[in-house]
Amino acid sequence: MTVVNGSQSLAMYRSMLRIRLFEEQVNELYTSAKMPGLAHLYIGEEGVAVGVCSALRDDDYITSTHRGHGHCLAKGASVDRMFAELLGKEAGYCRGKGGSMHIADQEKGNLGANAIVAGSVGIATGAALSAKKRGTDQVAACFFGEGALGQGIVYECMNMAALWKLPVVYVCENNMYNEYTHYLETTAGDIALRAPAFGIPFHEADGQDVRSVYESARAAVERARSGEGPSFLLYRTYRQHGHHVGDVDRAYYRSKDEEKSWKDRDPLKILAQSMLAEGAADAVTFDRLEEEVRTEILEGVRFALEAPYPGPEEVLMHVYSS
Amino acid sequence: MSRLARHEPAVAERRLSMAEAVREALAQEMRRDDRVFVMGEDVAEAGTPFKVLSGLVQEFGPERVMDTPISEPGFTGIGLGAALTGMRPVVDIMFGDFLFLALDQIANQAAKVHYMSGGKLKAPIVIRTTMGATRRSAAQHSQSLHALVSHIPGLKVALPSTPYDAKGLMKTAIRDDNPVVIFEDKMMYTVKGPVPEDDYTIPFGQADVKRSGEDITLVATSSMVYVALAAADLLAKEGISAEVIDPRTTVPLDVETLVGSAMKTGHAIVIDEGYQSYGVTAEIASVISDGAFYQLDAPVKRMGAMDVPIPFSPALEDLTVPTAEKVAELAVKLCRKGS
Numbered sequence: 001m002t003v004v005n006g007s008q009s010l011a012m013y014r015s016m017l018r019i020r021l022f023e024e025q026v027n028e029l030y031t032s033a034k035m036p037g038l039a040h041l042y043i044g045e046e047g048v049a050v051g052v053c054s055a056l057r058d059d060d061y062i063t064s065t066h067r068g069h070g071h072c073l074a075k076g077a078s079v080d081r082m083f084a085e086l087l088g089k090e091a092g093y094c095r096g097k098g099g100s101m102h103i104a105d106q107e108k109g110n111l112g113a114n115a116i117v118a119g120s121v122g123i124a125t126g127a128a129l130s131a132k133k134r135g136t137d138q139v140a141a142c143f144f145g146e147g148a149l150g151q152g153i154v155y156e157c158m159n160m161a162a163l164w165k166l167p168v169v170y171v172c173e174n175n176m177y178n179e180y181t182h183y184l185e186t187t188a189g190d191i192a193l194r195a196p197a198f199g200i201p202f203h204e205a206d207g208q209d210v211r212s213v214y215e216s217a218r219a220a221v222e223r224a225r226s227g228e229g230p231s232f233l234l235y236r237t238y239r240q241h242g243h244h245v246g247d248v249d250r251a252y253y254r255s256k257d258e259e260k261s262w263k264d265r266d267p268l269k270i271l272a273q274s275m276l277a278e279g280a281a282d283a284v285t286f287d288r289l290e291e292e293v294r295t296e297i298l299e300g301v302r303f304a305l306e307a308p309y310p311g312p313e314e315v316l317m318h319v320y321s322s
Numbered sequence: 323m324s325r326l327a328r329h330e331p332a333v334a335e336r337r338l339s340m341a342e343a344v345r346e347a348l349a350q351e352m353r354r355d356d357r358v359f360v361m362g363e364d365v366a367e368a369g370t371p372f373k374v375l376s377g378l379v380q381e382f383g384p385e386r387v388m389d390t391p392i393s394e395p396g397f398t399g400i401g402l403g404a405a406l407t408g409m410r411p412v413v414d415i416m417f418g419d420f421l422f423l424a425l426d427q428i429a430n431q432a433a434k435v436h437y438m439s440g441g442k443l444k445a446p447i448v449i450r451t452t453m454g455a456t457r458r459s460a461a462q463h464s465q466s467l468h469a470l471v472s473h474i475p476g477l478k479v480a481l482p483s484t485p486y487d488a489k490g491l492m493k494t495a496i497r498d499d500n501p502v503v504i505f506e507d508k509m510m511y512t513v514k515g516p517v518p519e520d521d522y523t524i525p526f527g528q529a530d531v532k533r534s535g536e537d538i539t540l541v542a543t544s545s546m547v548y549v550a551l552a553a554a555d556l557l558a559k560e561g562i563s564a565e566v567i568d569p570r571t572t573v574p575l576d577v578e579t580l581v582g583s584a585m586k587t588g589h590a591i592v593i594d595e596g597y598q599s600y601g602v603t604a605e606i607a608s609v610i611s612d613g614a615f616y617q618l619d620a621p622v623k624r625m626g627a628m629d630v631p632i633p634f635s636p637a638l639e640d641l642t643v644p645t646a647e648k649v650a651e652l653a654v655k656l657c658r659k660g661s
Binding site (some may be wrong): 122 | 396397405439441442443444483
């Protein structure tokens with residue numbers, strides 16, 4: 001049974017496609033040496049960001065990770081200012097001073113991507129505390145990878161969130177690799193038992209199926225919004241690319257067969273096939289959508305490439321708020 | 323400590339301890355602004371081990387004076403998240419030594435979020451913590467780690483040396499839109515001094531000249547202000563007139579007052595309870611040397627805590643911090659060299 005209707009499904013597809021095409025452009029910018037630094041691609045994991053953010057309101061909060069473009073876009077960021085940030089341009093979300101790993105978009109409730117694994121778990125939990133104190137019914141969703149399960153702050157914050165019944169949803173994206181190491185080498189016991197040890201409800205779902213992500217996230221968000229406290233969601237997913245754009249030779253830590261089997265379970269493919277089968281959309285709809293989104297992405301890239309760098313005076317700005 | 327009275331405003335007649343002054347600042351700010359709240363270990367009914375916060379929970383309730391688990395990284399991060407979303411938390415880190423536990427949240431997150439977001443996110447969080455040795459608390463409860471946070475751009479750092487300053491600096495910290503770390507010397511909580519009941523703030527980056535003098539400048543922070551003042555008394559008997567200056571904040575630093583004084587006296591010693599090497603004394607000495615080089619008659623000297631883990635035994639611990647006698651001895655040597 002699905003409660004997600006056709007137009008919602010199409011909106012989720014569009015949102016995932018936007019991330020996919022954005023990320024493909026990022027890879028292109030990197031390989032053509034137009035982008036400084038690095039980027040950690042989210043391709044293959046789009047179902048999690050889109051499913052969860054579709055369950056959130058505009059004024060709800062998220063915190064994100066080094067692999068954060070998907071969360072940012074799914075929460076409503078615009079493509080042109082994101083590309084501009086990735087290229088270090090003044091028109092970027094952070095005036096070029098944050099880059100790929102630190103995009104924050106306060107207007108959409110995005111409190112920032114974070115380059116410290118688990119570094120934003122406190123921030124998300126604190127945003128939830130703040131919502132409770134201010135008497136709003138806002139919810140905070142905290143995205144992190146399974147690698148963050150190695151950091152103590154996750155458990156400290158879960159403990160306090162449970163004690164104080166905070167409206168926070170912990171979203172663990174298990175893409176199976178802590179950088180270049182399989183999570184089974186780093187993660188003892190059962191992930192499913194961690195949250196219940198704090199009295200936090202745990203729910204696991206298929207991260208490749210955006211609609212099942214949405215359903216589980218919606219339940220957790222509703223629970224948080226109604227004052228019943230935190231939840232922990234675990235989504236099985238897969239990073240189709242390497243740890244970062246430069247990680248192309250991956251045979252030493254995972255097989256081509258494994259990569260192929262997960263590409264077959266691509267979240268866009270899964271949703272498109274279901275929608276076609278359900279008669280919720282036809283091939284023409286998908287083609288039109290792709291053209292629209294591709295145009296948006298290409299215009300965004302063009303905008304960013306042409307945008308000026310920040311002037312030298314910018315380097316000293318915003319160290320302190322005055 | 324009565325000799326400090328002459329430096330305080332004449333209107334001040336009430337006398338409060340440093341602990342009472344901090345508490346009054348917090349209570350007044352919490353009455354003024356609903357967004358202000360306190361969180362940390364044993365801050366509510368216990369009022370902290372030093373009883374600094376006693377009574378606050380009775381007035382403001384456990385929602386605004388929140389006891390936390392023993393989770394410094396966790397509750398510092400939670401404080402930061404609250405600060406980014408419209409609250410003004412005062413996070414209590416019981417011993418300065420525990421800053422090391424929370425440093426990612428302080429130095430990687432709070433300090434950088436405004437800059438990294440291109441000025442969009444603001445982190446008005448105050449981190450209250452302690453410093454100071456000679457309490458026989460050994461190496462993990464005695465350090466003065468203000469240099470550590472002073473090193474990180476994006477943080478402001480205050481060190482009150484009097485009850486008057488403790489109240490005024492705390493109020494300024496709470497109203498500041500940036501993360502501020504305040505260090506209170508736990509040996510000074512019972513020190514009394516004049517504190518007006520009214521609302522006043524002390525601007526950051528404004529040093530306080532505690533005693534005027536002509537021959538040597540003694541720059542001192544926190545409890546070392548008293549060491550410097552006692553040294554100045556000893557020096558007066560030797561016919562040496564010492565000027566004692568308390569920067570009150572290490573970030574921002576009142577370079578103008580420090581350099582101006584050294585240009586006038588031609589000699590300077592910087593006294594601070596942090597470890598001497600790579601410390602606050604090094605930075606301030608360098609700033610003075612830079613700014614007053616051609617007026618100096620001798621190299622600027624540093625007196626910090628000895629570069630050792632702070633020992634437990636009183637016989638050893640007392641050797642690790644500067645004393646008035648040692649400061650005076652060095653000052654005499656410096657001043658007599660040229661003459």
